[in-house]
Amino acid sequence: MIIEQAPPLIVIIVLMSAVATPLIGWLRKDLCYPWVVLVLLASTCCSVLVLNTVIHEGVIHYYMGGWLPPWGIEYVIDHLNAMMLVLITGSSLLVAIYSKRSLEAELPDRTVSFYTLFLLQVTGFLGIVITGDVFNLYVFLEIASLSGYALIATGEEGAPFAAFRYLILGTVGACFYLLGVGYLYMVTGSLNMADLAELLPALYGSKVILVAFAFFMVGIALKMALFPLHMWLPDAYTKAPSAASALIAPLMTKVAIYIMLRVMFTVFRPYFSIDLLPVTKIMLYAGIIAIFAGAVMALAQRDFKRMLCYVVIAEVGYMVGGVGVANAVAIKGAILHIMNDVVMTLGLFLVAGILAYKMKNHEITAFDNIFKKMPFTMAAFLVVALSVIGVPPTCGFFSKWYLIQGSVMAGNWTFVVALLFSSLVNIILFFRIIETGYYDFGASGSGHAHEEGSGVSEAPLSMLIPTIVVAAAIILIGLYNQSIITNIINFAVPKL
């Protein structure tokens, strides 16, 4: 019985607990942390269960309240969103475990409201991914975004302004999405994705459909920070509290890419998105430009977290460009890269949070001698960095491999050049940090760092363990990539 109800439980457990968190915080403030970890653990178990069911028994349809689609709201879980569910719940669980000490340092008097927003944010992500209804998706998108704005606004100096900018642009993005829904509803009278997919092919010549599609794509591109619509991202993610940026940075952009895939390949048929319109061509070039721009701007940054933000922007270019190449191999690469990028970005921002916790600062110049001081953190960082660069045993290599293979098959050499260029730039980016970290420059270090001398002062365990788990996950995904592809990703690739 529990197994039948597992799909809605994934969302409901988190949503209801978000509402209950202020009450628990009101009773006892320190109960919030175990409560949130417990809730996310339960949700993670449900989503792993669902993924397992999907792999063995195929797509799950869950009808809310027994109302059949297209009238009722339907939850549809296929391989793509089962994978996303596990990624979202798993990474939010890790961030929740990690958040304790970093919150004590950064937001000591706001833990209760932080955890409430944290759970609401996770609810939003899960809802976006699990639902089979375009309007329901809009509502969850706004839940995720609104709690994201609030989380970001609690950060350091300048964070409210960054959050405000994000809010304005994010609202425009969501409104465009809503307009797209409106235009589709106007001609079809349906909001259910599967039903829309049935009704739309007869109308593919219509201008209304074109307008709807354009609104969808622009709105989602704003949400995923596709260059040149990325303006809100670097400030917002740099200035957010470490725990919040570790939650939002890996997931928000990837969830937006998931929405893009859904709209392109589920609501609309692949032949509409690929053959009828030049959308994928535009996406390919948008992706290439995003990769170049993100990589070049990352080079110019002196702040570690800000540099990571531009790495995120370049990675968005990988996935959008990969879908833009529009053959099965490249889309396989793009979907695998969604998975890898969640894990890698999570790892990077967890390390950034640890460094910010220890150094009270995220300038790269403050990082001298960190390899000696924090050997385990930096070992994890090295694994993540190698994966972002794309070195074979780690997972980053394989998705890049499929992307490059796909674009070679399609004859898109510019995209190949962009991917290789980005790898080269990533080498420079991360070796700059490794270089600073290995040597003791002395002069630039802050005073108290020197008094501690060369002794090991590792991050607290609650922060260290999630980081190491992520590093291990990167290697494991890399080693088992073949079985992940055959069991999950091959089913998620649309039939072209």
Add this chain to the structure above:
Amino acid sequence: MDFIIAKYNYLIYVILMMIGFYAMIAKNNLIKKIIGMNIFQTAIILFFVSIAYKKGGATLPILTHADAHGEHAIQVAQYLNPLPHVLMLTAIVVSIATLGVALAIAIMMYRKYHTLEEDEILKAIK
């Protein structure tokens, strides 16, 4: 001209939306930006309500005596579609929540920088 009169509600929606968009882009004051954002969202509500509307003798989709004249009670081409209105109830809630968060962030900034002008805040952050 007939086209304008027939579709005036859609034109108003576009004009309102552009007014809101302009305010979000061009205004320097944060509260004006927030108001612009709200106008933008309201325009979309107008759009959704317009698509539900039918001119002249539209019926209500109510199933009283459905067993007697089921055919007449629900003819898709005739009744006013209530669903967009329901969707807009949700969208209104979303837009109010957005407005609330935006105003809260504006208050946060006012407490810190004692101004709501964008350029002055940017100067204070740098």
